[in-house]
Amino acid sequence: MTALTKYDRIEATGLWRPDAQAQRREVIVSIGDATLMISDSKDQAITHWSLAAVARVNPDEYPAIFHPDGDTSETLELPENETVMIAAIEKLRRAVNRTRPRPGRLRFLGVGLSIAAVLALGVFWLPGAMQDNTLRVVPQVKRKSLGTALLDRLQRVSGPRCSDAVGSAALTRLGLRLGVSRLAVLPNLTQPALHLPGGLIVINRSVIEDYEEPDVAAGYILAEVSRRATLDPLRPLLSVAGPWENFRLLTTGDLAPETLDAYAEHLLSHPAAPPKDQPLLELFGTAQLRSTPYAMARDITGETVLELVEGDPMQGKNTEPLLTDGDWLRLQSICGG
Secondary structure: OHHHHHHOOOEEEEEEEOOOOOOOEEEEEEEOOOEEEEEOOOOOEEEEEEHHHEEEOOOOOOOEEEEEOOOOOOEEEEOOOOHHHHHHHHHHHHHHHHHOOOHHHHHHHHHHHHHHHHHHHHHHHHHHHHHHHHHHHOOHHHHHHHHHHHHHHHHHHHOOOOOOHHHHHHHHHHHHHHOOOEEEEEOOOOOOEEEEOOOEEEEEOHHHHOOOOOHHHHHHHHHHHHHHHHOOOHHHHHHHHOHHHHHHHHHHOOOOHHHHHHHHHHHHHOOOOOOOHHHHHHHHHHHOOOOHHHHHHHOOOOOOOHHHHHOOOOOOOOOOOOOOHHHHHHHHOOOOO
16 A cells, blocks of 8 residues: 555654553554554553554544554554644545445446346347247237238238239139239239238239239239248337337237338338348249249349349240130239229
8 A cells, every 4th residue: 555655753652541441641642564563661562453444433532542453452552743643644544444345336226237237238139039929929810800900001102902803803813823812902002012911912003004924923922921921010119119019919819000001111112132042943843833934024234133033943844824824914903994
């Protein structure tokens, strides 16, 4: 302790007693290496007190009475005229106290860290865990109703769902051919296709009307099937809705209408990234469907869809038509065009 060097030659005369029953005796007090040394008149050391464990009984009173911390029976009295020694002891005691750990501060820090951990748990872990649990327990019937509710909201922007009877029958046959049971066509969707909770895939009329063959529309449908296989359609809805609405769905089975409105707007304004090529090619192969027409519809230059063109599973093979010519013409008229 650097503060000790200033006082290492200070001495004072005081009265010391080893316990409450003993007589006080005159002693010489000096400061040593982190200790208060008490010696007799022959300079024989009687005892040493650690400066870190010296306490004062009567602050600001005289004679100043000190004792080892925890033992009030052993005392040392220093008269008022020994001001230099008294001041030195007090200063060294303060210096030692500053270096001691503060249990209160440590306790406060511990409480603060605990609160921070709980908050972090609530902010970072709990929403994800609750979302995972919701995805596990929400039944298919509720997923279908959510998909239908979102379709209703998409129609407010895109226009009413195309519902020509013979065209709808052709659409159903296309869905059966691709293994997709729920399909809808909207007249002015901002994207070629979307998939919604409950197995519902929505396509824009342009992917039907703007091409000469149904392979393009079928390709966009399979692309949504591929995306759906990668990510549960309910998860992005819950992510946009937030933890409170997630909790609401988990406990009541419903979402607020404004939450569905916001997610429908999100779907229309945030195009999904293209599905990964290899899993999509596998779907084309399973369906025995050419991937090239879909790829060229996405990019007429072929630059960004080269793997879909070169990896076409039906390349060089004869394929069965997806629809009869009559069904294809009926499907192209589903929106009354």
